[in-house]
Amino acid sequence: MSTHEFANCWAIHSEREQRPSLRGWGRTEAEANEKMKQLQAEDPEKANTNYWVIRMTKGEHSILKETGFLPADA
Amino acid sequence: MPTIQNAALKSIASDLAARRTADPQAKASPEVLNKILTLVGTKAGTSPDQLSTSLNDGRITPEQKLNMVKCNLDLGETADLKTLISDPQIAPMFDATATNFLKALVGLETLRADGFKPAGQAAPASTVTLAPDAAAAAAVRKMRELVQNGQLQRYYDAAIGQGDPALKDVALKLFNDLPKLNSSATADELVAAGLWTAKPKGIDEMTKSARFLPGRQVLVETTVHSNVFDDRNFLSFKEGGVKAKTYRATIAGEKGDNFLIKVDGKNDPIEVPKSKVFEANQPHVFEGDKVRIYKTADYTSPFMKAKIAEAAIKMDALVQKIDFTKAEVKTSGGGLSRIFGGGDSQKVSELQRQAVKIIHDVIDMKYPSGNVYSEPGRDSGQDAGRLAVRGIGMCYEQASVMAAMLNPFRQALGVDVQFISGGVYRDVRSADQNPFNGGGHGWLQLTYRPSMELRICDRTWNQSDHPADRAYSRWGDRYPASNYGGNVQKVADTDVDVSGKVTVATFDRQFGVQGQDGRDNHQSKTQ
Numbered sequence: 001m002s003t004h005e006f007a008n009c010w011a012i013h014s015e016r017e018q019r020p021s022l023r024g025w026g027r028t029e030a031e032a033n034e035k036m037k038q039l040q041a042e043d044p045e046k047a048n049t050n051y052w053v054i055r056m057t058k059g060e061h062s063i064l065k066e067t068g069f070l071p072a073d074a
Numbered sequence: 075m076p077t078i079q080n081a082a083l084k085s086i087a088s089d090l091a092a093r094r095t096a097d098p099q100a101k102a103s104p105e106v107l108n109k110i111l112t113l114v115g116t117k118a119g120t121s122p123d124q125l126s127t128s129l130n131d132g133r134i135t136p137e138q139k140l141n142m143v144k145c146n147l148d149l150g151e152t153a154d155l156k157t158l159i160s161d162p163q164i165a166p167m168f169d170a171t172a173t174n175f176l177k178a179l180v181g182l183e184t185l186r187a188d189g190f191k192p193a194g195q196a197a198p199a200s201t202v203t204l205a206p207d208a209a210a211a212a213a214v215r216k217m218r219e220l221v222q223n224g225q226l227q228r229y230y231d232a233a234i235g236q237g238d239p240a241l242k243d244v245a246l247k248l249f250n251d252l253p254k255l256n257s258s259a260t261a262d263e264l265v266a267a268g269l270w271t272a273k274p275k276g277i278d279e280m281t282k283s284a285r286f287l288p289g290r291q292v293l294v295e296t297t298v299h300s301n302v303f304d305d306r307n308f309l310s311f312k313e314g315g316v317k318a319k320t321y322r323a324t325i326a327g328e329k330g331d332n333f334l335i336k337v338d339g340k341n342d343p344i345e346v347p348k349s350k351v352f353e354a355n356q357p358h359v360f361e362g363d364k365v366r367i368y369k370t371a372d373y374t375s376p377f378m379k380a381k382i383a384e385a386a387i388k389m390d391a392l393v394q395k396i397d398f399t400k401a402e403v404k405t406s407g408g409g410l411s412r413i414f415g416g417g418d419s420q421k422v423s424e425l426q427r428q429a430v431k432i433i434h435d436v437i438d439m440k441y442p443s444g445n446v447y448s449e450p451g452r453d454s455g456q457d458a459g460r461l462a463v464r465g466i467g468m469c470y471e472q473a474s475v476m477a478a479m480l481n482p483f484r485q486a487l488g489v490d491v492q493f494i495s496g497g498v499y500r501d502v503r504s505a506d507q508n509p510f511n512g513g514g515h516g517w518l519q520l521t522y523r524p525s526m527e528l529r530i531c532d533r534t535w536n537q538s539d540h541p542a543d544r545a546y547s548r549w550g551d552r553y554p555a556s557n558y559g560g561n562v563q564k565v566a567d568t569d570v571d572v573s574g575k576v577t578v579a580t581f582d583r584q585f586g587v588q589g590q591d592g593r594d595n596h597q598s599k600t601q
Contacts, residue, residue, distance in 0.1 A: 011442070
């Protein structure tokens, strides 16, 4: 059975026309949800866009720090 | 004496005929057959000694040996061999096995299962376990069977503990026995492994073709129009504009240590240091059996071997149609210059891209959303091969697994791979906002040789093969900010040819279309 290793970080994703992407992050699920609501509010296409928050794996967390999307102290 | 054109073959035939005349019972020794096969089975750049060793290796199957020789056989040699084996004086000198092998080589017979005995080596009396290469060959045959009868998924399920428990060890052994192919893999190795029937024609010439030549589209950094809402001018040259990487550029020539680059929006070419052009456009190299391409590409992993074998087998029929000699378009009037790309050569790159799509399609990965982490057997770890069987990953992770899978095929298919980390344009709200700071998205940038067409492969956006023009436009919604990982491949002497003797076709600029080419979320301008 697969096991997943999660980080203490939550990612905000959105998807439109089957093209998902990473939009932001939060140190807690609540913080990520708040930021997600802000992004949705600013999005003129929100009616056609699916937003969600999901916990990051340790692997995702690591690469997003490498690429600079997450700050070093995330 | 038969009429044979090849001088060396003619000499062998003469010698055989003379011996048969002297002794009507004379036979051709296995060494003679080996000599004939080595003669016709090697070309410039391949080693006769290596082929001879392989032909004498009892662990390599007759089918593999046939493929090794056949892939280098030209029309003249085929005709000469037919003449040789139909000559009434020489033909009886070969035993049934050798005759069958020669006839199978030129398409007159099917190779027998008990065929070709190596020169000077007796077959082993008995074997309890197969020698490693023989086990690999048997595993490849089994994989072919599973691909054909649609049962491969059962083996994957079992191997990851999700299917028939009784099949698990069998599946893992099968996958472990498969040949290992890493970034150094060549078309010859894929053929020798039995994964391909034949290598693409003209591949040796293709591997020596120039990468940096007039007409090639490249990414360069220069000052550009940065108003993303002016999509026709976006990323064209602008004096004093924002410095950014543009795809709207082609090589025009060279001047000392600089390339001359023609950029949309400027009549005269700009000078860009060659080192910068190489950094942004040379393929990335991920060497070794275990290499980190963010995820770990372990080419000894049973899952990685299985997925690579599956992809290779599925693309076999396509690969046989690839003829790199057709990639060249002769200029009208029979001038000295040659052009790669355009016309019939588009068929070559279409075949290459279809092969890459096969690699893309054998990977089963889902984007992190919903209850995906609860799906049985879905992995989110570090083994790229395991993820390809059934995995979870966002853009960077899926690009990583795709790069790992492409690695063994890059030389054999003529595909240069770059792993790109970049931004997106969808969050830009006003014309004066810098559009190049958005993040983060990852994808692969692919350049197909010898036409040097620039395309992208973006798994999570369902674009396995997309022209870079459209992918990097405003509506394509991708900015190729930087390379991710890997070493930039060292530039070889043959990589650069700006003499003008060889060029690549340039195409009219394509612009992305809203709703088709990327993510076109909320690109509206605030008032």
